[in-house]
Amino acid sequence: MPESRISRAKLRTDIILAVVFGLMALPFALLGNWADLVALLAFLTALSVRRLDPAWSLGIAWGAAVVQMAALRDLQFYDFAVLGVLYSTSAHGGRLLKWLGLASAVVGALIATVYLQVLMPLFEGFDVAGPHAWVIAAFLFVASSALLVLAWTAGLLARSVRDGREVRRREEAANRERELVEYRYGVEQERNRIARDMHDVVAHSLAVVIAQADGARFAAKTRPDAASEALSTISGVARGALGDVRVLLAELRHREGAAPQPVLDDLDGLIEGVVDAGLDVRLVETGERRELGTGHQIAVYRIVQEALTNALRHGDTAAPVDVRIAWADEAVALEISNRVAADAAGAGGGSAAGAVAVAAGSAPTAARHGITGMHERAQLVGGSLSAGPGTDGGFRVVANIPAQPRSDV
Template sequence: MTGILTARPVPARSKAFDLLLAGGLSMTFGFLAVAQTGLGGVLAFGMLVPLIWRRTHPELVFFGVSAIAVLQWLAGIHLMAGNIGLLVALYAISVYGDHRFSRIALIVGGLGVLMATSRYYNGGDWKQQITMMGALGAVVFGVWAIGERRRTRGLYVAQLEERAAQLERDRDREAKLAVSNERTRIAREIHDVVAHGLSIMIVQADGGLYAADQSPEQAKKALATIGDTGRASLTEMRKMLGLLKQDEQPELDPNQPRPQPGVSSLPELIDNVRDAGLTVDYQVTGEPRDLPALLGLTAYRIVQEGLTNTLKHAGPGARTCVQLDFGREMLTVVVTDDGRGAGVAPSSDPGHGLVGMRQRASISGGTVSAGPKAGGGYEVIAKLPYHLPTGGEQ
């Protein structure tokens, strides 16, 4: 609850209006009250001048004006034109004041009606007195009710404005979150491209260096593979980095979506890895089916990351097997090798590759498990349901 001594913020235009209102009422009804009641009319100015602060301190203004009205009643001064200040103050507290003080003000107004009729309208019969009491009570209650209605409407408008502002904040927050998610996805894509391409280039460079003296032709082939892999990786990375330049990125044609690799691209990926010197067995079981773009991309990247890890950790002479099982409810992707990866001491940091695989699988509603397999080697198993979870990325 706002304290009655605390000034409420009021626009400068409203302050100017209140100054003109109080000044106009004082000049009109104040001097009229002086003419009606003589020196007692000075009290009228005490009821009208405080209206300058009717918005900033509505409670103080109302109870101050009411106190002056009580002095008028005690002095026996008849009702005068300056009493209009009571109604203006009552309206102000019902609109701008605290709700509980507004209720008290209505009670004070009702007591004022009883006091006025008992003092100023006690000469006639009881019917006339009741009629006058009802008329004054209707005026007081009507002024208060109009103020309450305006307060309620103002609160409703303020709630609508706050709701609209909250919706705008939510929209901006969701837009920023979408941008953040997209940048995270692009970062994963860049990691996959760079890590896979560099792994192949390193293996080819090592092989070319070893064969440079004994088999120049093999060394030339390795150098050619390094160049092709580097150019392909650089081209794909440039495409993805271009997405980060959103201010310069033209609006994409919805009829020409950006192509993404999928399960159909796996044979080409495996051929590139074979050219790097890794023995890869590719097996497909079950009845192949068309997959959603996200699911196909997820399967492709998991295989790519699994082969990259094999190139980096399995050691020379390792054999790798990639298996795709098109089951009834889900696609199962298995990448295994028989190298020395199982003997490598586990790290407290699982690496961006494994984290990326798990994130991709979770977005598609699937799971990924990775670790050493019995008998040696390493194994990655991903289970990807065909139907995306509700609200998943499309």
């Protein structure tokens, strides 16, 4: 692409160089006549605008050469300005102008040869058909064309170097942009993971604490021992939640991804804590347990945890919660079903849709990220999950997690 616009600094540099060249050529031009001064001025103008407008520069240079030949002037020092003009046509001109510059170099060498070897000798009365005239003419044409084409080639080389630098600069900019996008994506993924973990830890622990606190409040007068046991459970759950929150905050501060995460062996403790909170959980596990990768174990644990948390918060705590874990060679299937509380069903109009709305957190005081978090956890490990009303009017969570073995890498 041509340089259609250049900075003022570059234009000022070109003008200064043209003036310096003019001062060097001026003594030689003063030895001639008015045609030399006109040609010198024209060549200086061509040099001044060679990067601002290479096409005008080439045209002005040709005009100066015509004036010089019309006045039958011999080669002068200012003729070297043609080299700078040809350099600029290939270095800064467009595609058409670039090839016009090459054509001008070849045609100019031919015209200069004819002018110096034929026209000037004729006008000065010399013999143009000497024994060595054609040899001299051939040498002059080859030398002048080589010099002019060399100047044009130097401009083409400079253009290639400049274009290469521009391509590398754009590649580096694109690489930096891609790295920034990847970094932002990684940060966003990490934030989402920590947000899911925070929600799972806090929501589950608070649900247990609320259930135990309600039980302790009603049993405080009639069953002090039960109230004391409930308060002890609240204390233990709160301490555990506080420890988990501290781990998550440490991840936020230090960007460490190796913090302890729950595994399948922690399911028993999870269910035991929910049972202590007053929920009747019935666990049925079939098939031979397979070894899962860390991410898959976390997904199974968190899905069960969130489903039990929803059952504790929105379900009928007097009815049992069925947790079924079915192991197969290709996947592990999870099914958690519970009955929706009567007041929750009433809030939804007694319909299954109302049960879904309440369990999904559409109530103003309910968490809004539980069902979404379970879907995300299943999808991240290549599984699937569905949550909705069951056939008995309750709520049912069904998930399928691929049985991918642990990686030792």
